[in-house]
Amino acid sequence: MKKVNFLQTILLSFIIVIMVAAFSPSKGEASTTYTDHIGALVNSYSRYSHMPLSVNVMGFNVTHGFSMPLNVNTYCSGSDPRNVYIEYDLPNDGSQWRVLGTLVYGRMTLADSPRALNSAQSLDVNILRTTPGTFSGVSIGQAVNAANAAKSSADTAAARVWYSGRSLTGNENAVADIAAYIRNTQLPGLENKINNMETTINNMQNIDNTPLMVDVQTISGARATSAKTIEAIVTTNKSGPLTYSINGGSYASLPSDNKVSLPVNSSGSNAITVRVKDESGNIGSKTIIIRRL
Structure with a gap:
């Protein structure tokens, strides 16, 4: 687990100050x-x-x-x-x-x-x-001892900057422990949520929102038949894969030749609606009137 390194930075600055004092009358x-x-x-x-x-x-x-x-x-x-x-x-x-x-x-x-x-x-x-008098600066020995003591304290503090998994109550509410708890238990979840959000946004940006235009015509061109079905061809402004539905039924894959069979169930005029859906969920529809003789 990575430890906080700002304590070492403070230690280095402290040692520099001590050494400057040591080399100055x-x-x-x-x-x-x-x-x-x-x-x-x-x-x-x-x-x-x-x-x-x-x-x-x-x-x-x-x-x-x-x-x-x-x-x-x-x-x-x-x-x-x-x-x-x-x-x-x-x-x-x-x-x-x-x-x-x-x-x-x-x-x-x-x-x-x-x-x-x-x-x-x-x-x-x-x-x-x-020279006479008494030295009032900081000797090299004093500087080394002070630096070693500071290093020991900084190492001890740095060693404590980790989250032990304990509940944060009483004396366990140390700044280092709380910071590590947030870093190790809260931030990863937040990071995952942000990543998921970015994925969702990217997916939304990649979605095809182009309206799906659908046209349905009988293959023979006739709009009347004595049969219970009539063959038609479905054309769209998009390439497959596409699915289609007739009169609100379940969706099935649109054949590669775009040919479908339309039901003509009743005598007289029959309104037949063909719906087509693309991969992005866009739906287009076309209603054709076929008269049964």
Whole structure:
């Protein structure tokens, strides 16, 4: 039996929210500015000038397993060598942080006018810091535990979404049980009725409502006879199979040659009515007067 799957959808959304929280530091948290020496730029300060071309530094919270980009200021100090430093902020969350990235400095010759980029030098950033304070976000471990608990609850609820066949009284009037009862016992009957209705409508649409036109003529063309019967031919505007009735009698199959025998029971004029019926139930009739001599 198919189970309701919207609970799994809710579970997935809940887990996503938890994981987003786990990978995000708390807003409004106090922070501390750190300064670290990264390395030195080669060549003489008196002959060259340097400028940062790119600064790409990320902070990785090793304790709780999330990362965030850092706003980094970089500057140089000293002449030979030119020492490079970075300044950055980390939240006071009582965690261990790994600061990783790359700085690229361009070198220009002072004698050139205008100054043009002569070469470039990259410096790797790899710093381990332990911050003060207390972590106020959601750790990976907490997120996993919460997700597992949510999954367990959702699985339990999903397992209950079925109709047990019990009468719906008392505590059994659970939403899931009622919904499943309607789905499994009421909707199939309704669906069958709809299907039957569609079948009936289709049959009605396929019914031939064309009026049945009937003509009856004696084969000889005579309208009088001394016999008790006379042969006639019945023509219609439709092809068979057709049935016919004479003077309100029972219906019989109309012969393929459309020839029938008409009774002439009384002396004088006899009104003989021939009725013809097609497969759709359409009935046409013709009355012919035959005089018995």
